[in-house]
Amino acid sequence: MSRYRQARAESTLERQLAALDDARELGEGRLDDAVLAEVYGVLERATSRRSLSADHTVVGFFGATGSGKSSLFNAVSGSDTARVAVRRPTTSEPLAMVWGPAGSAPLLDWLEVADRRDGTPVPGLTDDGGGLVLLDLPDFDSIQLSNRRTVERLAGQVDVLVWVVDPQKYADAAVHNDFIRPFSTHAAVTLVVLNQVDKLAPSEVKPVLESLESILDRDGLGNVAVSGVSAVTGQGIPELRRRIAAVVKAKAAKSARLAADVSVAAQRLAEASGEGEAAGVHQQERKALAAALAGAVHVETVVSAVRSSYRLDATKQTGWPVTRWLSRFRKDPLRRLSLRREGTAEVNRTSMPPAGAAELAQIDSSVRDFADAASDGSSGPWRASIRAAARNNRERLPDALDQAVSGTDLKANTRAWWWPVFAVIQWVALLVAVGGLLWLGALAALGYFQMPVPEAPKVEDWPVPTLMVIAGVVLGIFLAITSKFLAMAGAGGRAAQARRRLRESVTEVAEDLVVTPVEAEIAQHRAFQEALEGARAR
Known part of the structure; x- marks a missing residue:
């Protein structure tokens, strides 16, 4: 064999040994320990033989x-x-x-x-x-x-x-x-x-x-x-x-012998690994996982609280001043869930009940379904490792989801632009009505004490103070009714925004604790297969 061919064979063997070692390391904890030990023995013998007399x-x-x-x-x-x-x-x-x-x-x-x-x-x-x-x-x-x-x-x-x-x-x-x-x-x-x-x-x-x-x-x-x-x-x-x-x-026997050993070891790894390629993570499974986890932590309950809280805030701000004080006796749903930030204070936990058996079962089921879909097509050992990766953060997941919900900015303290406008008009209408009542009261008092009663100005034969009372009361009630409809529409928009933000938060947790580990394991499998191909290449 020429020196060039001998050097080329040695270089090829070196690449094969490096690839086999990579495949062995990638298979650690996933493939049979006895097979991995065999491969390690081959690598050890090859290293030793190459360091000795050539x-x-x-x-x-x-x-x-x-x-x-x-x-x-x-x-x-x-x-x-x-x-x-x-x-x-x-x-x-x-x-x-x-x-x-x-x-x-x-x-x-x-x-x-x-x-x-x-x-x-x-x-x-x-x-x-x-x-x-x-x-x-x-x-x-x-x-x-x-x-x-x-x-x-x-x-x-x-x-x-x-x-x-x-x-x-x-x-x-x-x-x-x-x-x-x-x-x-x-x-x-x-x-x-x-x-x-x-x-x-x-x-x-x-x-x-x-x-x-x-x-x-x-x-x-x-x-x-x-x-x-x-x-x-x-x-x-x-x-x-x-x-x-x-x-x-x-002078080719040493390299040829070691190359044959590498080939056998690579075949043993291939047999231990089995054939098959994981389906991988797709957007559809990502969305299904996030939706299932959102359901398990009662995102819709929070969304409903956001809707009710918005309507309550709107009533407190724009309701008829004569009756709006009654709304202050109603408990804010978001405060009840500890989801209302006061000033710049951070919310670390919700007041929702901790995940029970039903919620934990739903979380486990959604994670299992996701792992099954992602590992579909892969061989037994790698399917098991992908599933294990999906469940690796199982203990942390419920608490992380609760913190994700509590940490989501629901815009609960954000006021609608029309609230101050309606509030000012409501108070103006009330003042007008009160002014009309005081005017009429003053005229009635003068008459009661047999004092000269000046004639009130009229508009279309309607006394101005009477019109002031009627106009103030009617406008106030009209604005109160109108604000309710506007609050319903605004509450729907605020709820939809909260739902989107909550799902984004839940999705981030799902990505960090479930999707990313699964993708890493699938990437590990692909890297193992590539290394195995490199070890087999002649």
Whole structure:
């Protein structure tokens, strides 16, 4: 691989790892903890491997009991280092044969391989002088649990996997299902070797190889070439050495292995997350939520109080002065609800009863309906997280709604422009009527005491003081009746304004405590999906 392609592969891998880490973080608290732990393990291994020797390619020999794995290891490495005996299992601890430049020690420490040997030059294997670490591992079907765990651990760490099978067990379902198939995504760093072909008749070798290739195809490793070798006779060993040498020379195995690990981890996250896209938050659901919450906190009760309060204020200001004092005995509905500001004083709480079971049920139902609509189409874990986000502020919501109502400026102290006009005319009409009465009273008193009574001026034969009384009383009553109709119209407008302001306040609370958390969770889901796509990109 050219330096440019190698650098490009490393850059791509770095982006994939960053995207996988983002997806893991975004899935925290939402996806299965065991899956997230697996992904974290992949990231940890990748970080560790990338920080260690880039000059060495680690090739692990994996095989079942009796596959001749250690004999093959000796044949490939050109040594008799690996322990070979009739008694099985033979290999109990991993053995490392190392070629190439210095710097392999930290890598082998990370692999936890204590038995290390320096390899001698092997034609066809170490010709280019590249760094190579061959590992002979315990049997992966060992009855010793510690051996099995060692193999499973190193299968997740080595750069190249060499699966060694023999003619007797090459088709064993347990071998394929438990070990080979789980690494089907690692075809780029996988070699499959059929050892002990010397035990087959020449005419049997090809059919057995074809059978093995067919099984590997079902395992998802159809693109992996199979080598038929014999550690005893040396058949196929030079070719296997060349294949390993080619992998070492390309210096791509480490990145390819880690990229395959990322792909598997991303798939695990995708499976844990499930498929589906949340419908999201739409204006219709926003309005429905706000309307339901407004109903739960009795906004219409407040609106009705605003209407009645306006009419009462109008009567106090513009009613007939002779009878308007009676309105002062009527309790202001807004004061009863503690919603009337006095001067610049702030209202922190209403006097409406706290939300009872019915109101709380209505609030919960409206929030649940909103969350269901917003999460529709999303997968199970994310649907649950979106619903949880909607209910996250459930305890705060009733009190926040009450404070929103109490904090809304209902314009309760705002007077209509026509109130002072009617008030002045009412008082003028009353003064005229009182003046007429006093005039008539004075004339009556003069007559009572047998004193000369001046003739009152007349208009169309109507005495002026009489006209003053009639005009003042009639005008006052007319203005009082007119003001009632004007007050009804004004109360309707004031109530409509209050309803709009109250709903705006309720909407703000709904946005802050319900809509925004839901939108944030949906955005989290979308960011997770984007990160997952970035982790999968090759």
